[in-house]
Amino acid sequence: xxxxxxxxxxxxxxxxxxxxxxxxxxxxxxxxxxxxxxxxxxxxxxxxxxxxxxxxxxxxxxxxxxxxxxxxxxxxxxxxxxxxxxxxxxxxxxxxxxxxxxxxxxxxxxxxxxx
Amino acid sequence: xxxxxxxxxxxxxxxxxxxxxxxxxxxxxxxxxxxxxxxxxxxxxxxxxxxxxxxxxxxxxxxxxxxxxxxxxxxxxxxxxxxxxxxxxxxxxxxxxxxxxxxxxxxxxxxxxxxx
Numbered sequence: 001x002x003x004x005x006x007x008x009x010x011x012x013x014x015x016x017x018x019x020x021x022x023x024x025x026x027x028x029x030x031x032x033x034x035x036x037x038x039x040x041x042x043x044x045x046x047x048x049x050x051x052x053x054x055x056x057x058x059x060x061x062x063x064x065x066x067x068x069x070x071x072x073x074x075x076x077x078x079x080x081x082x083x084x085x086x087x088x089x090x091x092x093x094x095x096x097x098x099x100x101x102x103x104x105x106x107x108x109x110x111x112x113x114x115x
Numbered sequence: 116x117x118x119x120x121x122x123x124x125x126x127x128x129x130x131x132x133x134x135x136x137x138x139x140x141x142x143x144x145x146x147x148x149x150x151x152x153x154x155x156x157x158x159x160x161x162x163x164x165x166x167x168x169x170x171x172x173x174x175x176x177x178x179x180x181x182x183x184x185x186x187x188x189x190x191x192x193x194x195x196x197x198x199x200x201x202x203x204x205x206x207x208x209x210x211x212x213x214x215x216x217x218x219x220x221x222x223x224x225x226x227x228x229x230x231x
């Protein structure tokens with residue numbers, strides 16, 4: 001079975017400082033990995049994905065994530081956080097060897113960027 | 116572009132009542148799905164569909180029915196509402212197929228449901 005863990009319920013960071021949101025996963029085969037962001041009272045928006053190729057993936061709004069197969073991690077990073085980055089972030093995984101098209105989400109990490 | 120449209124945005128039900136959450140997309144996406152979002156539990160897949168006439172169960176299908184008569188619409192029916200179904204419900208769609216560009220879900224803005 002596929003699963004995702006986001007070990008931090010909330011991350012607090014000062015504006016201008018680096019931001020990291022952690023994610024680890026478990027799959028039987030090869031993973032497709034995703035980050036989505038949810039702003040208040042909105043649906044989720046796609047940030048970035050890892051399918052294959054370069055381990056460092058760049059996405060929207062200056063975010064990037066690094067796929068680390070040995071550590072089964074896919075941490076989301078931003079070099080300099082903005083107050084507008086305050087939101088709920090979800091990591092998700094799809095096991096390419098599992099039947100169906102199911103995407104499993106982590107529990108979410110709330111990011112608070114303080115001015 | 117409308118994208119994925121969900122109605123209603125808010126709904127309050129009494130235990131035992133039934134209702135249908137509507138979802139429509141105008142992107143000609145083959146794949147559509149319903150998730151529920153509960154605090155600390157992320158999003159859990161209820162049902163999904165890979166095309167008109169085809170539906171399948173996700174992680175938490177009990178108490179919900181779906182149908183897919185057209186490509187555009189994917190309604191979610193609560194047969195007899197229970198307090199445990201109090202949640203925020205999201206519909207999402209994407210293109211079907213194995214190409215990597217299809218691996219991106221588009222979400223509606225959600226329906227906040229309270230069952231008393």
